[in-house]
Amino acid sequence: MLKVLIVDDEVLERKALTKIINGCSTDVRVIGEARNGRVAIEMTLQERPDIIFMDIKMPGIDGVQAVREIKKIDSSIRFIMVSAFNTFEYAKLVMQQGVKEFILKPSRKQDILESLQRVSAEILEERKRINEEQNLRKNLDRAVSIAGKEWVNTLLMNQVEDLTFDEWGELLGVEITYGYMMLFSLQEAVDLEHFIKDKQSWYLWLKESLKLVVKKYELMVGPFIDTQVPVIFLCRKTTEKIHFKTNAINIIEDICHLFQKEFFHAELRVGVGLPYANASELYKSYHEALSALQQLIKVPNQKFLFGNHEGNTEISTSTELFETEKQLLDALRQGDVNQVSVIYEQFVRQLSFNQQNNPKMISKSFDELFILVSRMLQDLGISYEQTPTINQSEDIKILFEDGKTYLLSVVRHVQDWRNNHAKSMLQKAKEYIELNYAEAINLELVADYVELSPFYFSKLFKDRFGMTFIDYLTKVRMKQAKTEMLDGGKSLKEICYSVGYKDPNYFSRVFKKHTGLSPSEFRKAIVS
Structure with a gap:
């Protein structure tokens, strides 16, 4: 069932629309009515409607402003704008937000239902498409997982001459340029009984943790054989081969960090083979990883080693x-x-x-x-x-x-x-924040505006101004909020939305943390 919210400052209009919609079908239902844009925003946060009938001309936060704010909360919500003849031109502003449906006051029942039917059909078609894509992706992932496990098995026996990276790339939808092996080993640390019980849970944990940690590669996780799990890393075109060791170390360190948080009665060791441009050569990477894993026994407190072409190991990549x-x-x-x-x-x-x-x-x-x-x-x-x-x-x-x-x-x-240059860019970022604090801006957006990577922008910003990006944004927003509280005609919720916050409760917590007083206590103090 699709949920509908009616927003109009005229109570008779709201009641009429509610009666028409609830009487037309069991597939849609009006779940609430709002008398203005501010109430509509609050109800959207609580009820999450699918469709909103939005009047354009309302006191306070009008329909156009409300659409902008609600789109920030949930971009999938569809709008049907309701307008009198003398405000119809005003409705063009919401077209920038993707609104395509308009009906005029006084509204004919046929116009209302036809517009509702078009929007409902669009939502249902979109949901059907998303569901089909999810099922297709789920089935494909399952098939790839099974095929990948079988491929690892054949690789260990050096029987992959007829398989290529191009074929896997077509299936995965990415271009594969090279691949290498890691061999993860769970070494008994306490007692055999606990160790055996941990093996299966550790295997499932490893697969999920690799998905969480690995971003630049496609993974093929092999079966748990004895105490070892072989994993193939298929490297996308955008991943430079020369960085393979650095990327591998990052992956291993992240996995080891997550491993330490678990209560497995064992120790984790990792052997890493070298990268190869042909799938038929991956068995070499496996044997290099195996050789490195065997050599770890001779290296106390070392969590991982890299193998080389001679079957020896390199300790040059130590932590x-x-x-x-x-x-x-x-x-x-x-x-x-x-x-x-x-x-x-x-x-x-x-x-x-x-x-x-x-x-x-x-x-x-x-x-x-x-x-x-x-x-x-x-x-x-x-x-x-x-x-x-x-x-x-x-x-x-x-x-x-x-x-x-x-x-x-x-x-x-x-x-x-x-x-020289960095100072001007950071000043430009500062000015951008001061002009756009009311919008849904974030670190990535501002970093892109000044053409810096988010990581370096964050570090440079803190070095330059002595506070983090989010602390400065909060400072600007709080300063504006305190200024707007001098206007007794504005509610605290309106001020919350106007300075860039979507949740009044969160705004209240941030304000109290920043000033030591809640918004209502602060307003009371400055008025008195």
Whole structure:
């Protein structure tokens, strides 16, 4: 049954519409009447109607304003606008909100029912389409899951010559460029009885956690064999192969973090194979992951290892080195020359130890680092043409000096950018917030407006103004709310909506947290 809300400041009009609609069919039912736009917004939050008959000309919040606010609450609600002849031109404003149905006062019963029938049919057709898409997606996901598990089984036996990434890409609706294996292992930690009971629940937990954590890859989760679960990561075209280790570490760290919150009587270990561009070679990645997993026994307190083509393992991607790399990038982003120098020395020591002073491996690690630096600069919106010049030298000292020279040139460029260009962009963002606080603005929207990534915009904003984006937005809204409370003709709910909040209760909580008084207490204090 479709729920209908009637909004009109004339009680006779509301009653007449209610009687006509409730008498026409059992498929629609009027669930409420509102005398103005403000009440309509409140009732929408409570009742969630499917269709709203909205009068345009009403005191206070009129029909056009009410449509805008209700669309923010639920964009799927359909509107039928009701207008007298002298306000019909005014109705064109709501066409920008996607409203297509209008009827004139005094309304004929036939016009009302025809308009209601068209909108009802549109809603039912949309729901049917969504339901069909959901069922199709559900069936496809089930089929892909079953097929994926079988594919993993055949892969482990090196029998995948006739399967290609292109075929899987067509089924999944994405372009697959390469793939690799992870082997997750649950190691007994306490007693065998608990361990056996945990296995099945852990397997289900792992599948759900991977879905939650993994964003850049398509997953094929294999069966639980003994204590191990093989997982294929199919990498989309937009995921650069050179970042595979960084992305893999992020995934493993997130999974380990979630694992620590559970009460499994076991320990988690992960072996990672290398990426391959052909599906027929994925069995190699599996054996590399298996070799890495076996080597973990020899490495106390290490949660994961990467295998290589020789079947050995690399400890160069340990969490310690990864964390230092992240600190180095953060210091570059802050434009802190001293910190870059200090952290770089630490990075060099760790890299030299983990790569056993192998020039080729160190040069490769620098290549990966410089790509991350380039991406950071792009996200900040910084144009920097200079490219790193790392000589393919056998002299480790020269490699480290070349790396330091490039990073110091980057950090000085970032410093100049923060002192000049970034200030103007952040001021532009601040002005945008002050002009648009009443709208449904968020961090992503404002970051896009000043052409910065949300992550870097958030950090720069806090560095520049000493408060987070949401704290500043709240400060602006509270200041405006306190100003509007001086107008005794405005209700607190109207003020709530006018400063950008959808829920009066939430507005009240935020206001009290900000001022120490509830809105009503504050208004009483300033009036007296």
